[in-house]
Amino acid sequence: MQSIDDVQTALAAQHYVCGRPLATVVFLALRLGRPLFLEGEAGTGKTEIAKAIAAALGRRLIRLQCYEGLDAASAVYEWNFAEQMIAIRAAEAAGGADRDALRSELFTEDYLIERPLLQAMRAQPGGAPVLLIDEIDRTDEPFEAFLLEALSDFQVTIPELGTIAAPEPPIVILTSNRTREVHDALKRRCLYHWVDYPTHAREMEILNARAPEAAETLSREVVAFVQALRTEDLFKRPGVAETIDWAKCLLALDVLELSPEVIADTIGAILKYQDDIQKLQGSEAKRILDEVRAEAVA
Incomplete structure:
Protein backbone atom coordinates (compact mmCIF):
# COMPACT_ATOMS: atom_id res chain seq x y z
CA MET A 1 0.00 0.00 0.00
CA GLN A 2 1.86 3.02 -1.32
CA SER A 3 -0.66 5.74 -0.49
CA ILE A 4 -3.69 6.57 1.64
CA ASP A 5 -5.91 6.00 -1.38
CA ASP A 6 -4.37 2.53 -1.76
CA VAL A 7 -5.33 1.76 1.85
CA GLN A 8 -8.94 2.81 1.28
CA THR A 9 -9.12 0.80 -1.94
CA ALA A 10 -7.55 -2.30 -0.37
CA LEU A 11 -9.87 -2.18 2.65
CA ALA A 12 -12.90 -1.56 0.45
CA ALA A 13 -11.99 -4.73 -1.46
CA GLN A 14 -12.41 -6.54 1.87
CA HIS A 15 -15.82 -4.86 2.37
CA TYR A 16 -14.44 -2.50 4.99
CA VAL A 17 -15.45 1.11 4.36
CA CYS A 18 -13.40 3.73 6.19
CA GLY A 19 -12.92 7.47 6.00
CA ARG A 20 -9.70 9.22 5.12
CA PRO A 21 -8.59 9.97 8.72
CA LEU A 22 -8.67 6.26 9.62
CA ALA A 23 -7.05 5.28 6.31
CA THR A 24 -4.31 7.84 7.00
CA VAL A 25 -3.41 6.45 10.41
CA VAL A 26 -3.44 2.89 9.03
CA PHE A 27 -1.11 3.96 6.22
CA LEU A 28 1.26 5.62 8.70
CA ALA A 29 1.24 2.59 11.02
CA LEU A 30 2.19 0.34 8.11
CA ARG A 31 4.77 2.75 6.70
CA LEU A 32 6.45 3.56 10.04
CA GLY A 33 6.09 0.12 11.62
CA ARG A 34 4.27 1.57 14.63
CA PRO A 35 1.53 -0.19 16.63
CA LEU A 36 -1.94 1.21 16.00
CA PHE A 37 -4.18 1.90 18.99
CA LEU A 38 -7.89 2.06 18.12
CA GLU A 39 -10.30 3.26 20.78
CA GLY A 40 -14.06 3.71 20.60
CA GLU A 41 -17.45 2.30 21.46
CA ALA A 42 -18.08 -1.41 21.01
CA GLY A 43 -19.34 -2.35 17.57
CA THR A 44 -17.72 0.48 15.62
CA GLY A 45 -15.45 -1.77 13.55
CA LYS A 46 -12.16 -1.75 15.47
CA THR A 47 -11.68 -5.51 15.39
CA GLU A 48 -12.89 -5.78 11.80
CA ILE A 49 -10.22 -3.43 10.51
CA ALA A 50 -7.49 -5.78 11.76
CA LYS A 51 -9.15 -8.63 9.87
CA ALA A 52 -9.45 -6.47 6.76
CA ILE A 53 -5.79 -5.39 6.91
CA ALA A 54 -4.62 -8.99 7.28
CA ALA A 55 -6.76 -10.13 4.36
CA ALA A 56 -5.71 -7.19 2.18
CA LEU A 57 -2.01 -7.84 2.80
CA GLY A 58 -2.32 -11.63 2.63
CA ARG A 59 -0.90 -11.96 6.14
CA ARG A 60 -1.82 -14.28 8.97
CA LEU A 61 -4.08 -12.74 11.63
CA ILE A 62 -3.12 -13.64 15.20
CA ARG A 63 -5.65 -12.54 17.80
CA LEU A 64 -5.03 -12.11 21.51
CA GLN A 65 -8.44 -11.71 23.15
CA CYS A 66 -7.90 -9.86 26.40
CA TYR A 67 -9.82 -10.53 29.60
CA GLU A 68 -9.59 -9.75 33.28
CA GLY A 69 -6.78 -11.74 34.88
CA LEU A 70 -4.85 -12.33 31.65
CA ASP A 71 -1.18 -12.78 32.50
CA ALA A 72 2.06 -12.97 30.54
CA ALA A 73 2.21 -16.77 30.65
CA SER A 74 -1.25 -17.15 29.14
CA ALA A 75 -0.45 -14.62 26.42
CA VAL A 76 3.01 -15.95 25.50
CA TYR A 77 3.39 -19.68 26.15
CA GLU A 78 2.81 -22.61 28.42
CA TRP A 79 4.35 -26.04 28.73
CA ASN A 80 2.43 -29.13 27.69
CA PHE A 81 2.41 -30.75 31.12
CA ALA A 82 0.39 -33.76 29.99
CA GLU A 83 2.96 -34.66 27.32
CA GLN A 84 5.81 -33.98 29.74
CA MET A 85 4.30 -36.39 32.28
CA ILE A 86 3.94 -39.06 29.61
CA ALA A 87 7.61 -38.59 28.71
CA ILE A 88 8.61 -38.87 32.39
CA ARG A 89 6.58 -42.07 32.84
CA ALA A 90 8.08 -43.51 29.68
CA ALA A 91 11.60 -42.71 30.92
CA GLU A 92 10.85 -44.32 34.29
CA ALA A 93 9.45 -47.40 32.63
CA ALA A 94 12.57 -47.68 30.51
CA GLY A 95 14.72 -47.91 33.62
CA GLY A 96 15.17 -44.30 34.53
CA ALA A 97 17.09 -41.57 32.86
CA ASP A 98 19.61 -39.01 33.96
CA ARG A 99 17.65 -36.21 35.64
CA ASP A 100 19.57 -33.39 33.98
CA ALA A 101 19.28 -35.01 30.56
CA LEU A 102 15.58 -35.63 31.06
CA ARG A 103 15.02 -32.05 32.15
CA SER A 104 16.79 -30.70 29.08
CA GLU A 105 14.62 -32.92 26.88
CA LEU A 106 11.36 -31.93 28.58
CA PHE A 107 11.85 -28.19 28.23
CA THR A 108 12.31 -27.98 24.50
CA GLU A 109 10.08 -26.59 21.78
CA ASP A 110 8.60 -30.08 21.31
CA TYR A 111 6.65 -29.51 24.53
CA LEU A 112 6.00 -25.80 24.06
CA ILE A 113 2.46 -24.54 23.47
CA GLU A 114 2.71 -21.19 21.72
CA ARG A 115 0.20 -18.51 22.63
CA PRO A 116 -0.56 -15.42 20.47
CA LEU A 117 2.35 -13.17 21.50
CA LEU A 118 4.93 -15.89 20.88
CA GLN A 119 3.25 -16.89 17.60
CA ALA A 120 3.51 -13.27 16.46
CA MET A 121 7.28 -13.34 17.04
CA ARG A 122 7.72 -16.28 14.68
CA ALA A 123 8.40 -15.98 10.96
CA GLN A 124 5.21 -16.50 8.98
CA PRO A 125 4.58 -17.42 5.34
CA GLY A 126 3.84 -14.27 3.36
CA GLY A 127 5.49 -11.89 5.81
CA ALA A 128 5.03 -10.55 9.32
CA PRO A 129 1.61 -11.37 10.78
CA VAL A 130 -1.05 -8.94 11.96
CA LEU A 131 -1.22 -9.16 15.76
CA LEU A 132 -4.61 -8.06 17.08
CA ILE A 133 -4.59 -7.33 20.81
CA ASP A 134 -8.32 -7.02 21.29
CA GLU A 135 -9.96 -5.12 24.16
CA ILE A 136 -6.76 -4.25 26.02
CA ASP A 137 -8.87 -2.26 28.49
CA ARG A 138 -10.12 -5.54 30.00
CA THR A 139 -6.66 -6.41 31.36
CA ASP A 140 -4.86 -4.88 34.31
CA GLU A 141 -1.81 -2.62 34.66
CA PRO A 142 0.79 -5.39 35.25
CA PHE A 143 -0.10 -6.96 31.91
CA GLU A 144 0.07 -3.53 30.25
CA ALA A 145 3.60 -3.12 31.63
CA PHE A 146 4.63 -6.51 30.25
CA LEU A 147 3.07 -5.71 26.90
CA LEU A 148 4.90 -2.39 26.79
CA GLU A 149 8.23 -4.20 27.04
CA ALA A 150 7.26 -6.88 24.51
CA LEU A 151 6.13 -4.31 21.92
CA SER A 152 9.17 -2.08 22.46
CA ASP A 153 11.68 -4.75 21.41
CA PHE A 154 9.34 -7.23 19.71
CA GLN A 155 10.77 -10.07 21.71
CA VAL A 156 9.74 -12.36 24.55
CA THR A 157 11.79 -14.36 27.01
CA ILE A 158 11.18 -17.97 27.98
CA PRO A 159 13.43 -18.84 30.95
CA GLU A 160 14.09 -22.40 29.77
CA LEU A 161 14.80 -21.42 26.15
CA GLY A 162 16.03 -17.83 26.25
CA THR A 163 14.94 -14.76 24.33
CA ILE A 164 12.96 -15.13 21.13
CA ALA A 165 13.01 -12.04 18.89
CA ALA A 166 10.80 -11.45 15.88
CA PRO A 167 12.78 -11.64 12.62
CA GLU A 168 10.35 -9.02 11.31
CA PRO A 169 8.14 -6.95 13.65
CA PRO A 170 4.46 -7.91 13.42
CA ILE A 171 1.81 -5.39 12.41
CA VAL A 172 0.25 -4.62 15.80
CA ILE A 173 -3.28 -3.34 16.30
CA LEU A 174 -4.64 -2.75 19.81
CA THR A 175 -8.30 -2.03 20.49
CA SER A 176 -10.08 -0.62 23.51
CA ASN A 177 -13.74 -0.03 24.32
CA ARG A 178 -12.59 2.43 26.99
CA THR A 179 -14.11 0.60 29.94
CA ARG A 180 -11.06 2.00 31.71
CA GLU A 181 -8.20 4.29 30.75
CA VAL A 182 -5.16 2.59 29.27
CA HIS A 183 -1.82 3.87 30.60
CA ASP A 184 -0.23 6.73 28.69
CA ALA A 185 3.07 4.85 28.41
CA LEU A 186 1.44 2.24 26.20
CA LYS A 187 -0.44 4.81 24.13
CA ARG A 188 2.78 6.74 23.50
CA ARG A 189 4.23 3.70 21.75
CA CYS A 190 1.32 3.72 19.30
CA LEU A 191 -0.39 5.81 16.69
CA TYR A 192 -3.85 6.62 18.03
CA HIS A 193 -7.28 6.92 16.44
CA TRP A 194 -10.74 7.25 17.93
CA VAL A 195 -13.21 5.14 15.95
CA ASP A 196 -16.55 6.91 16.21
CA TYR A 197 -20.01 5.96 15.05
CA PRO A 198 -20.25 6.66 11.32
CA THR A 199 -22.34 9.36 9.72
Missing part, protein backbone atom coordinates in the same frame (compact mmCIF):
# COMPACT_ATOMS: atom_id res chain seq x y z
CA HIS A 200 -25.56 8.39 7.93
CA ALA A 201 -23.83 8.45 4.54
CA ARG A 202 -20.87 6.39 5.75
CA GLU A 203 -23.10 3.85 7.45
CA MET A 204 -25.07 3.48 4.22
CA GLU A 205 -21.81 2.72 2.41
CA ILE A 206 -20.91 0.15 5.06
CA LEU A 207 -24.32 -1.53 4.91
CA ASN A 208 -24.26 -1.61 1.11
CA ALA A 209 -20.84 -3.29 1.27
CA ARG A 210 -21.76 -5.84 3.95
CA ALA A 211 -25.39 -6.52 2.99
CA PRO A 212 -25.58 -5.62 -0.71
CA GLU A 213 -28.72 -7.72 -1.23
CA ALA A 214 -30.77 -5.31 0.91
CA ALA A 215 -33.03 -2.97 -1.06
CA GLU A 216 -32.10 0.72 -1.02
CA THR A 217 -35.35 1.73 0.73
CA LEU A 218 -34.93 -0.82 3.51
CA SER A 219 -31.25 0.05 3.98
CA ARG A 220 -32.06 3.74 4.33
CA GLU A 221 -34.77 3.06 6.91
CA VAL A 222 -32.52 0.71 8.88
CA VAL A 223 -29.61 3.15 8.98
CA ALA A 224 -31.85 6.13 9.80
CA PHE A 225 -33.60 4.22 12.60
CA VAL A 226 -30.30 3.07 14.15
CA GLN A 227 -28.86 6.57 13.86
CA ALA A 228 -31.93 7.90 15.67
CA LEU A 229 -31.59 5.23 18.38
CA ARG A 230 -28.07 6.46 19.12
CA THR A 231 -29.51 9.81 20.18
CA GLU A 232 -31.80 8.15 22.73
CA ASP A 233 -30.91 7.64 26.39
CA LEU A 234 -29.80 4.01 26.14
CA PHE A 235 -27.50 1.92 28.31
CA LYS A 236 -25.75 0.57 25.20
CA ARG A 237 -26.16 2.28 21.87
CA PRO A 238 -26.14 -0.02 18.84
CA GLY A 239 -22.94 -0.15 16.82
CA VAL A 240 -22.34 -0.71 13.14
CA ALA A 241 -22.17 -4.46 13.79
CA GLU A 242 -25.75 -4.35 15.08
CA THR A 243 -26.88 -2.36 12.02
CA ILE A 244 -25.50 -5.08 9.74
CA ASP A 245 -26.96 -7.89 11.87
CA TRP A 246 -30.38 -6.25 11.91
CA ALA A 247 -30.43 -5.76 8.15
CA LYS A 248 -29.53 -9.42 7.63
CA CYS A 249 -32.28 -10.50 10.05
CA LEU A 250 -34.82 -8.40 8.15
CA LEU A 251 -33.67 -9.91 4.86
CA ALA A 252 -34.07 -13.41 6.29
CA LEU A 253 -37.66 -12.51 7.16
CA ASP A 254 -38.30 -11.05 3.68
CA VAL A 255 -39.10 -7.65 5.20
CA LEU A 256 -39.44 -4.88 2.62
CA GLU A 257 -39.91 -1.93 4.98
CA LEU A 258 -39.90 -1.23 8.70
CA SER A 259 -43.02 -1.21 10.85
CA PRO A 260 -43.54 -1.02 14.62
CA GLU A 261 -44.45 -4.72 14.61
CA VAL A 262 -41.32 -5.74 12.71
CA ILE A 263 -39.16 -3.60 14.98
CA ALA A 264 -40.71 -5.21 18.09
CA ASP A 265 -40.10 -8.70 16.68
CA THR A 266 -36.45 -8.09 15.77
CA ILE A 267 -35.32 -5.56 18.38
CA GLY A 268 -32.98 -8.12 19.93
CA ALA A 269 -30.72 -7.77 16.89
CA ILE A 270 -29.86 -4.15 17.73
CA LEU A 271 -30.42 -3.77 21.49
CA LYS A 272 -28.78 -6.18 23.93
CA TYR A 273 -30.09 -4.99 27.30
CA GLN A 274 -33.63 -5.51 28.57
CA ASP A 275 -33.86 -1.99 30.00
CA ASP A 276 -33.13 -0.56 26.55
CA ILE A 277 -35.61 -2.91 24.90
CA GLN A 278 -38.34 -1.89 27.34
CA LYS A 279 -37.84 1.76 26.39
CA LEU A 280 -38.85 0.90 22.84
CA GLN A 281 -42.00 -0.94 23.82
CA GLY A 282 -45.43 0.46 23.01
CA SER A 283 -45.49 3.66 20.98
CA GLU A 284 -41.78 4.56 21.27
CA ALA A 285 -40.68 2.56 18.24
CA LYS A 286 -43.52 4.07 16.18
CA ARG A 287 -42.55 7.58 17.33
CA ILE A 288 -38.94 7.15 16.25
CA LEU A 289 -39.95 5.52 12.97
CA ASP A 290 -42.38 8.35 12.20
CA GLU A 291 -39.69 10.95 12.95
CA VAL A 292 -37.23 9.14 10.71
CA ARG A 293 -39.69 9.04 7.83
CA ALA A 294 -40.67 12.68 8.33
CA GLU A 295 -37.00 13.71 8.12
CA ALA A 296 -36.53 11.60 4.99
CA VAL A 297 -39.44 13.36 3.29
CA ALA A 298 -38.19 16.76 4.39
Whole structure:
Protein backbone atom coordinates (compact mmCIF):
# COMPACT_ATOMS: atom_id res chain seq x y z
CA MET A 1 0.00 0.00 0.00
CA GLN A 2 1.86 3.02 -1.32
CA SER A 3 -0.66 5.74 -0.49
CA ILE A 4 -3.69 6.57 1.64
CA ASP A 5 -5.91 6.00 -1.38
CA ASP A 6 -4.37 2.53 -1.76
CA VAL A 7 -5.33 1.76 1.85
CA GLN A 8 -8.94 2.81 1.28
CA THR A 9 -9.12 0.80 -1.94
CA ALA A 10 -7.55 -2.30 -0.37
CA LEU A 11 -9.87 -2.18 2.65
CA ALA A 12 -12.90 -1.56 0.45
CA ALA A 13 -11.99 -4.73 -1.46
CA GLN A 14 -12.41 -6.54 1.87
CA HIS A 15 -15.82 -4.86 2.37
CA TYR A 16 -14.44 -2.50 4.99
CA VAL A 17 -15.45 1.11 4.36
CA CYS A 18 -13.40 3.73 6.19
CA GLY A 19 -12.92 7.47 6.00
CA ARG A 20 -9.70 9.22 5.12
CA PRO A 21 -8.59 9.97 8.72
CA LEU A 22 -8.67 6.26 9.62
CA ALA A 23 -7.05 5.28 6.31
CA THR A 24 -4.31 7.84 7.00
CA VAL A 25 -3.41 6.45 10.41
CA VAL A 26 -3.44 2.89 9.03
CA PHE A 27 -1.11 3.96 6.22
CA LEU A 28 1.26 5.62 8.70
CA ALA A 29 1.24 2.59 11.02
CA LEU A 30 2.19 0.34 8.11
CA ARG A 31 4.77 2.75 6.70
CA LEU A 32 6.45 3.56 10.04
CA GLY A 33 6.09 0.12 11.62
CA ARG A 34 4.27 1.57 14.63
CA PRO A 35 1.53 -0.19 16.63
CA LEU A 36 -1.94 1.21 16.00
CA PHE A 37 -4.18 1.90 18.99
CA LEU A 38 -7.89 2.06 18.12
CA GLU A 39 -10.30 3.26 20.78
CA GLY A 40 -14.06 3.71 20.60
CA GLU A 41 -17.45 2.30 21.46
CA ALA A 42 -18.08 -1.41 21.01
CA GLY A 43 -19.34 -2.35 17.57
CA THR A 44 -17.72 0.48 15.62
CA GLY A 45 -15.45 -1.77 13.55
CA LYS A 46 -12.16 -1.75 15.47
CA THR A 47 -11.68 -5.51 15.39
CA GLU A 48 -12.89 -5.78 11.80
CA ILE A 49 -10.22 -3.43 10.51
CA ALA A 50 -7.49 -5.78 11.76
CA LYS A 51 -9.15 -8.63 9.87
CA ALA A 52 -9.45 -6.47 6.76
CA ILE A 53 -5.79 -5.39 6.91
CA ALA A 54 -4.62 -8.99 7.28
CA ALA A 55 -6.76 -10.13 4.36
CA ALA A 56 -5.71 -7.19 2.18
CA LEU A 57 -2.01 -7.84 2.80
CA GLY A 58 -2.32 -11.63 2.63
CA ARG A 59 -0.90 -11.96 6.14
CA ARG A 60 -1.82 -14.28 8.97
CA LEU A 61 -4.08 -12.74 11.63
CA ILE A 62 -3.12 -13.64 15.20
CA ARG A 63 -5.65 -12.54 17.80
CA LEU A 64 -5.03 -12.11 21.51
CA GLN A 65 -8.44 -11.71 23.15
CA CYS A 66 -7.90 -9.86 26.40
CA TYR A 67 -9.82 -10.53 29.60
CA GLU A 68 -9.59 -9.75 33.28
CA GLY A 69 -6.78 -11.74 34.88
CA LEU A 70 -4.85 -12.33 31.65
CA ASP A 71 -1.18 -12.78 32.50
CA ALA A 72 2.06 -12.97 30.54
CA ALA A 73 2.21 -16.77 30.65
CA SER A 74 -1.25 -17.15 29.14
CA ALA A 75 -0.45 -14.62 26.42
CA VAL A 76 3.01 -15.95 25.50
CA TYR A 77 3.39 -19.68 26.15
CA GLU A 78 2.81 -22.61 28.42
CA TRP A 79 4.35 -26.04 28.73
CA ASN A 80 2.43 -29.13 27.69
CA PHE A 81 2.41 -30.75 31.12
CA ALA A 82 0.39 -33.76 29.99
CA GLU A 83 2.96 -34.66 27.32
CA GLN A 84 5.81 -33.98 29.74
CA MET A 85 4.30 -36.39 32.28
CA ILE A 86 3.94 -39.06 29.61
CA ALA A 87 7.61 -38.59 28.71
CA ILE A 88 8.61 -38.87 32.39
CA ARG A 89 6.58 -42.07 32.84
CA ALA A 90 8.08 -43.51 29.68
CA ALA A 91 11.60 -42.71 30.92
CA GLU A 92 10.85 -44.32 34.29
CA ALA A 93 9.45 -47.40 32.63
CA ALA A 94 12.57 -47.68 30.51
CA GLY A 95 14.72 -47.91 33.62
CA GLY A 96 15.17 -44.30 34.53
CA ALA A 97 17.09 -41.57 32.86
CA ASP A 98 19.61 -39.01 33.96
CA ARG A 99 17.65 -36.21 35.64
CA ASP A 100 19.57 -33.39 33.98
CA ALA A 101 19.28 -35.01 30.56
CA LEU A 102 15.58 -35.63 31.06
CA ARG A 103 15.02 -32.05 32.15
CA SER A 104 16.79 -30.70 29.08
CA GLU A 105 14.62 -32.92 26.88
CA LEU A 106 11.36 -31.93 28.58
CA PHE A 107 11.85 -28.19 28.23
CA THR A 108 12.31 -27.98 24.50
CA GLU A 109 10.08 -26.59 21.78
CA ASP A 110 8.60 -30.08 21.31
CA TYR A 111 6.65 -29.51 24.53
CA LEU A 112 6.00 -25.80 24.06
CA ILE A 113 2.46 -24.54 23.47
CA GLU A 114 2.71 -21.19 21.72
CA ARG A 115 0.20 -18.51 22.63
CA PRO A 116 -0.56 -15.42 20.47
CA LEU A 117 2.35 -13.17 21.50
CA LEU A 118 4.93 -15.89 20.88
CA GLN A 119 3.25 -16.89 17.60
CA ALA A 120 3.51 -13.27 16.46
CA MET A 121 7.28 -13.34 17.04
CA ARG A 122 7.72 -16.28 14.68
CA ALA A 123 8.40 -15.98 10.96
CA GLN A 124 5.21 -16.50 8.98
CA PRO A 125 4.58 -17.42 5.34
CA GLY A 126 3.84 -14.27 3.36
CA GLY A 127 5.49 -11.89 5.81
CA ALA A 128 5.03 -10.55 9.32
CA PRO A 129 1.61 -11.37 10.78
CA VAL A 130 -1.05 -8.94 11.96
CA LEU A 131 -1.22 -9.16 15.76
CA LEU A 132 -4.61 -8.06 17.08
CA ILE A 133 -4.59 -7.33 20.81
CA ASP A 134 -8.32 -7.02 21.29
CA GLU A 135 -9.96 -5.12 24.16
CA ILE A 136 -6.76 -4.25 26.02
CA ASP A 137 -8.87 -2.26 28.49
CA ARG A 138 -10.12 -5.54 30.00
CA THR A 139 -6.66 -6.41 31.36
CA ASP A 140 -4.86 -4.88 34.31
CA GLU A 141 -1.81 -2.62 34.66
CA PRO A 142 0.79 -5.39 35.25
CA PHE A 143 -0.10 -6.96 31.91
CA GLU A 144 0.07 -3.53 30.25
CA ALA A 145 3.60 -3.12 31.63
CA PHE A 146 4.63 -6.51 30.25
CA LEU A 147 3.07 -5.71 26.90
CA LEU A 148 4.90 -2.39 26.79
CA GLU A 149 8.23 -4.20 27.04
CA ALA A 150 7.26 -6.88 24.51
CA LEU A 151 6.13 -4.31 21.92
CA SER A 152 9.17 -2.08 22.46
CA ASP A 153 11.68 -4.75 21.41
CA PHE A 154 9.34 -7.23 19.71
CA GLN A 155 10.77 -10.07 21.71
CA VAL A 156 9.74 -12.36 24.55
CA THR A 157 11.79 -14.36 27.01
CA ILE A 158 11.18 -17.97 27.98
CA PRO A 159 13.43 -18.84 30.95
CA GLU A 160 14.09 -22.40 29.77
CA LEU A 161 14.80 -21.42 26.15
CA GLY A 162 16.03 -17.83 26.25
CA THR A 163 14.94 -14.76 24.33
CA ILE A 164 12.96 -15.13 21.13
CA ALA A 165 13.01 -12.04 18.89
CA ALA A 166 10.80 -11.45 15.88
CA PRO A 167 12.78 -11.64 12.62
CA GLU A 168 10.35 -9.02 11.31
CA PRO A 169 8.14 -6.95 13.65
CA PRO A 170 4.46 -7.91 13.42
CA ILE A 171 1.81 -5.39 12.41
CA VAL A 172 0.25 -4.62 15.80
CA ILE A 173 -3.28 -3.34 16.30
CA LEU A 174 -4.64 -2.75 19.81
CA THR A 175 -8.30 -2.03 20.49
CA SER A 176 -10.08 -0.62 23.51
CA ASN A 177 -13.74 -0.03 24.32
CA ARG A 178 -12.59 2.43 26.99
CA THR A 179 -14.11 0.60 29.94
CA ARG A 180 -11.06 2.00 31.71
CA GLU A 181 -8.20 4.29 30.75
CA VAL A 182 -5.16 2.59 29.27
CA HIS A 183 -1.82 3.87 30.60
CA ASP A 184 -0.23 6.73 28.69
CA ALA A 185 3.07 4.85 28.41
CA LEU A 186 1.44 2.24 26.20
CA LYS A 187 -0.44 4.81 24.13
CA ARG A 188 2.78 6.74 23.50
CA ARG A 189 4.23 3.70 21.75
CA CYS A 190 1.32 3.72 19.30
CA LEU A 191 -0.39 5.81 16.69
CA TYR A 192 -3.85 6.62 18.03
CA HIS A 193 -7.28 6.92 16.44
CA TRP A 194 -10.74 7.25 17.93
CA VAL A 195 -13.21 5.14 15.95
CA ASP A 196 -16.55 6.91 16.21
CA TYR A 197 -20.01 5.96 15.05
CA PRO A 198 -20.25 6.66 11.32
CA THR A 199 -22.34 9.36 9.72
CA HIS A 200 -25.56 8.39 7.93
CA ALA A 201 -23.83 8.45 4.54
CA ARG A 202 -20.87 6.39 5.75
CA GLU A 203 -23.10 3.85 7.45
CA MET A 204 -25.07 3.48 4.22
CA GLU A 205 -21.81 2.72 2.41
CA ILE A 206 -20.91 0.15 5.06
CA LEU A 207 -24.32 -1.53 4.91
CA ASN A 208 -24.26 -1.61 1.11
CA ALA A 209 -20.84 -3.29 1.27
CA ARG A 210 -21.76 -5.84 3.95
CA ALA A 211 -25.39 -6.52 2.99
CA PRO A 212 -25.58 -5.62 -0.71
CA GLU A 213 -28.72 -7.72 -1.23
CA ALA A 214 -30.77 -5.31 0.91
CA ALA A 215 -33.03 -2.97 -1.06
CA GLU A 216 -32.10 0.72 -1.02
CA THR A 217 -35.35 1.73 0.73
CA LEU A 218 -34.93 -0.82 3.51
CA SER A 219 -31.25 0.05 3.98
CA ARG A 220 -32.06 3.74 4.33
CA GLU A 221 -34.77 3.06 6.91
CA VAL A 222 -32.52 0.71 8.88
CA VAL A 223 -29.61 3.15 8.98
CA ALA A 224 -31.85 6.13 9.80
CA PHE A 225 -33.60 4.22 12.60
CA VAL A 226 -30.30 3.07 14.15
CA GLN A 227 -28.86 6.57 13.86
CA ALA A 228 -31.93 7.90 15.67
CA LEU A 229 -31.59 5.23 18.38
CA ARG A 230 -28.07 6.46 19.12
CA THR A 231 -29.51 9.81 20.18
CA GLU A 232 -31.80 8.15 22.73
CA ASP A 233 -30.91 7.64 26.39
CA LEU A 234 -29.80 4.01 26.14
CA PHE A 235 -27.50 1.92 28.31
CA LYS A 236 -25.75 0.57 25.20
CA ARG A 237 -26.16 2.28 21.87
CA PRO A 238 -26.14 -0.02 18.84
CA GLY A 239 -22.94 -0.15 16.82
CA VAL A 240 -22.34 -0.71 13.14
CA ALA A 241 -22.17 -4.46 13.79
CA GLU A 242 -25.75 -4.35 15.08
CA THR A 243 -26.88 -2.36 12.02
CA ILE A 244 -25.50 -5.08 9.74
CA ASP A 245 -26.96 -7.89 11.87
CA TRP A 246 -30.38 -6.25 11.91
CA ALA A 247 -30.43 -5.76 8.15
CA LYS A 248 -29.53 -9.42 7.63
CA CYS A 249 -32.28 -10.50 10.05
CA LEU A 250 -34.82 -8.40 8.15
CA LEU A 251 -33.67 -9.91 4.86
CA ALA A 252 -34.07 -13.41 6.29
CA LEU A 253 -37.66 -12.51 7.16
CA ASP A 254 -38.30 -11.05 3.68
CA VAL A 255 -39.10 -7.65 5.20
CA LEU A 256 -39.44 -4.88 2.62
CA GLU A 257 -39.91 -1.93 4.98
CA LEU A 258 -39.90 -1.23 8.70
CA SER A 259 -43.02 -1.21 10.85
CA PRO A 260 -43.54 -1.02 14.62
CA GLU A 261 -44.45 -4.72 14.61
CA VAL A 262 -41.32 -5.74 12.71
CA ILE A 263 -39.16 -3.60 14.98
CA ALA A 264 -40.71 -5.21 18.09
CA ASP A 265 -40.10 -8.70 16.68
CA THR A 266 -36.45 -8.09 15.77
CA ILE A 267 -35.32 -5.56 18.38
CA GLY A 268 -32.98 -8.12 19.93
CA ALA A 269 -30.72 -7.77 16.89
CA ILE A 270 -29.86 -4.15 17.73
CA LEU A 271 -30.42 -3.77 21.49
CA LYS A 272 -28.78 -6.18 23.93
CA TYR A 273 -30.09 -4.99 27.30
CA GLN A 274 -33.63 -5.51 28.57
CA ASP A 275 -33.86 -1.99 30.00
CA ASP A 276 -33.13 -0.56 26.55
CA ILE A 277 -35.61 -2.91 24.90
CA GLN A 278 -38.34 -1.89 27.34
CA LYS A 279 -37.84 1.76 26.39
CA LEU A 280 -38.85 0.90 22.84
CA GLN A 281 -42.00 -0.94 23.82
CA GLY A 282 -45.43 0.46 23.01
CA SER A 283 -45.49 3.66 20.98
CA GLU A 284 -41.78 4.56 21.27
CA ALA A 285 -40.68 2.56 18.24
CA LYS A 286 -43.52 4.07 16.18
CA ARG A 287 -42.55 7.58 17.33
CA ILE A 288 -38.94 7.15 16.25
CA LEU A 289 -39.95 5.52 12.97
CA ASP A 290 -42.38 8.35 12.20
CA GLU A 291 -39.69 10.95 12.95
CA VAL A 292 -37.23 9.14 10.71
CA ARG A 293 -39.69 9.04 7.83
CA ALA A 294 -40.67 12.68 8.33
CA GLU A 295 -37.00 13.71 8.12
CA ALA A 296 -36.53 11.60 4.99
CA VAL A 297 -39.44 13.36 3.29
CA ALA A 298 -38.19 16.76 4.39
